[in-house]
Amino acid sequence: MQRPQQVITPVAPVQFKRIRDGATVFADFGADAYGNLQINIPPPVAATTLAIRLGEKLDATGAIDRRPYGSVNYRWLTLVTQPNRTVYQIDIPPKPRHSNPQAVHMPPQIGEVTVFRYAEIDNAPANLNAEALHQLWVHTAFDDNNSFFRSSNDTLNAVWDLCKHTIKATTAFGVYVDGERERIPYEADSYINQLSHMAVDANPEVARYTFEHMLKNPTWPTEWSLHMPMIAAFDYMFTGDIKLTSDNYEALKKKLLMDKARGDGLIRAPGIVDWPAGERDGFNDGDQQNQSGPEINTVVNAFYYHALLEMATVAKAAGRIGDALLFKSRAKAVYNAFNAAFFDRTRGIYIDGEGSTHASLHANMFPLAFDLVPRGYQSQVADFVQSRGMGCSVYAAQYLLEALYKAGRDEYALELMTSHSDRSWWHMIELGSTMTLEAWDVKYKPNLTWNHAWGAAPANIISRYILGVRPLKPGFEKILIAPQPGSLEELHGKVPTMKGPVLVKFQPGVLEIDIPEGTTARVLIPYKLAKSQQYPPQLSINGIKESAKAESGCIVVDEVGPGKSRFEF
Known part of the structure; x- marks a missing residue:
């Protein structure tokens, strides 16, 4: 199996400013990603040497942290400009640890990359502006529109965004790796990566390539x-x-x-x-x-x-x-x-x-x-x-x-996913990361990275359990839709499948679904979500009252056909 093709997406800065009395350019690209920095210097271009810093983390002054803790990434590089050349990419030397035979390497047509959100350029020309800089984000093919999630809990929404970006950004090598420190595929990491990748984009190629790689290179x-x-x-x-x-x-x-x-x-x-x-x-x-x-x-x-x-x-x-x-x-x-x-x-x-x-x-x-x-x-x-x-x-x-x-225990599980303790996904966001961390905090793992997809479990937990979308038959020929919203008052999501997207929308007493052609669904609605605790539970499907079947504390509707259905209970 060939490695999935990687693509490069140019990302413009979301913030650009001059610091240190104008001698240094600072750019924030909005999110951490594997890639390179492209600089387009407007003419005339003088022959000079630029000092360039790329990093994931800021220090207390708001500048790139040059001594970040753990394995948080920071690179100091130089670029020599030439009078007749305006467009540059940085020559990024590989880290010594990435010479490990087990480490995954970038193909020559992509070249070496590093992981960064921020860039600083010393001795930048006075005419260098925001339009001159791009983060060249490397990733495999990914359709951002294949999934979405929003709920009545802002923390959970932010955690979803964190995890979805992590999954896309960590496809950079065309194979799942364990983060920037080692760049090695590990089986448990890859399983969680696979679950969450399929929860946000229905493309199994990276998981399959990683699987075959690990059969030959076990840990x-x-x-x-x-x-x-x-x-x-x-x-x-x-x-x-x-x-x-x-x-x-x-x-x-x-x-x-x-x-x-x-x-x-x-x-x-x-x-x-x-x-x-x-x-x-x-x-x-x-x-x-x-x-x-x-x-x-x-x-x-x-x-x-x-x-x-x-x-x-x-x-x-x-x-x-x-x-x-x-x-x-x-x-x-x-x-x-x-x-x-x-x-x-x-x-x-x-x-x-x-x-x-x-x-x-x-x-x-x-x-x-x-x-x-x-x-x-x-x-x-x-x-x-x-x-x-x-x-x-x-x-x-x-x-x-x-x-x-x-x-x-969906209410307690939701508490854990929306916690603001130092053992939470919110804490990762609070620290300033836009990808999930290798551990909850540096005090729990002193060499942690800020780019480790095994921490992105909420992406698949949200799609498979909160929205409740799971395959009952291979290839989603039959779909289980069993939402467990816990204390969420509203949720709305789109879950990718190989048959097409499944849409789920919930608010108290109402569940709306939309399933693709070629599928049927089994819908389970916990009694506790019903407006009335009357037994047997009352149910209306698309405005028509139905006799509800009950099973293990749930209202059960089987063999729901493709298209939109509305359940009131």
Whole structure:
């Protein structure tokens, strides 16, 4: 598979001024992006040397921070002008760390890039103006009109904008990378990137190319290997195309790590659990770096169970029926052994692993997210998960939020996504970043970057759970629309699918949807959203009163046809 084609979008400054008594030009391009700086110097051009600074962060004086903390990007460069030349791009030398064989490099026709929002030019000619400067933003093909979201909560709207821009901006290499510090594709990062990319633009090419790249260039954490079947299954459900799995089936099958299973089905392997290590909520031994024990542990086996089921789905679609039955059988054995080994019935929660008495957030949110918790205990486990707050990293927040929405804790999940604490997406915005951070704050990860898409979970959580749009059949042939607005009074969104966009609009007592041709929808409306708590619930569809079906606390309308539908309840 060829790397997806990259494009260059020139971006004009949103602010341009002269500082330091006019000796220096300052430009703000409005958002952080990978690219280069283009300078068009009006003639006459004198031969001189310009000192150029590019950066992501400002200091307390409002100038580019020349000593930013962590791995926040800053570059000092020079440009020699020539009398007969007016248009220039900066020669950006690669960083030493990017010579790592695992790092992704730009193709020659694009050239080296750096990530920046701000530019300063010393010794700038007096006739240099705002029209002379452009940020040459590199990204893959992206249709901004494929998605939108607005709600009655301004913080959530800002978080959506932050995450959507992050997803577009981090396609710069045509492959998902883990940020500017390393520029390496990692499996877990790429899965979250894929979920959020498909939530804002229906283009699976970057995810597919990244998947094949990672099959040949794997990374080290146990759970990262188990993310590979998850990536393949999401691609199949989103697109309806099984080719990615079929073309790579045997290599993908090995990612399940079934050779590590013991007699009862559980696998024996330490796990990364969360990253950095301090975000593990005391899992087993909070001082352990890299991968953490015990060898038979809850987090790894939760991923193993989920990966087996995902692999069963794609194996069946690829015609590997025997394997599909095997994976389902293994998953059933893991489910039983998992709950026998890790569930503390006295406390009603999961411990971190065999030989442990400690119960971390992670040991409970992953089973809840992956449907491992027996029905009678889901409320207790959800209570425990909720009691731990945002006790995990920006990476694991993906699964924390999924667990909460699956458990019907949409109001609390919304609280986390709209929090203004230092462990929130709003905090990233407050710091001045326009892309999601690698960690909640530099105090939690001293070498953090300001351009890491594994922190962009709200993009897919908003589309898949708040708007509630998910595929029930591969390729969105049948669509689930199950909004969970929590305390939001209004929401309006557009979710891309391979069949066309799905529009969802909600306000108290009214849900409006518009689904594309060639699809049907199953609509679930929680009772608590109805104006009246009368049972059975009253329902009107397109102005006609209907007998409402009820299921698991929801009004259910099945086989809704394409086009616009209005539900009043």
